[in-house]
Amino acid sequence: MGDGPLRLWADEAVWIYGNANWFPVLRRQLVATPRAERPLVVIWHTEPLPPPKAAGLPWPRPHLRELGKMLLRHANATDVYTNYWRLRSLGRRGLPDVLAVSTRAGCQFLAERGIVAHWVPFGYDPSYGHAMNLPRDIDCFSSVNMTSRGADG
Secondary structure (H helix, E strand, O other): OOOOOOOOOOOOEEEEEEOHHHOHHHHHHHHHOOHHHOOEEEEEEOOOOOOOHHHOOOOOOOOHHHHHHHHHOOOOOOOHHHHHHHHHHHHHOOOOOEEEEOOHHHHHHHHHOOOOOEEOOOOOOOOOOOOOOOOOOOOOOOHHHHHHHOOOO
16 A cells, blocks of 8 residues: 555554655654544564664665665665664654564664564564474475586576
């Protein structure tokens, strides 16, 4: 679904998947709606955030294209700085009611800044699921298969 505005009811929920920055019209609408009239707002933030202090990594330098989007406050900006600033800005306005992020590092980073977030991994996270020990119906590529078939498969 595209960006708002939406017809909002207090007994419903709005789920923003990916990045709240991508939905400027909806964001403004939710911020302007009095809390008692606003639906439950859930954001599952799946875009990158800066590394937590515990990682011991420097914050990444933005590329020129990212810098331009940051300066223009472009809705498609998805760099680590814009992502954090957007979540911090929404948090200061009482949004979202529930925040989930797709990485543990994202949770740690936000916790260091006093923002409560829940870790909801994508299905490909190593901790997700378990080995079912079932036969596979798709051939797995291995170095033996690649060499015997040649580079073109």
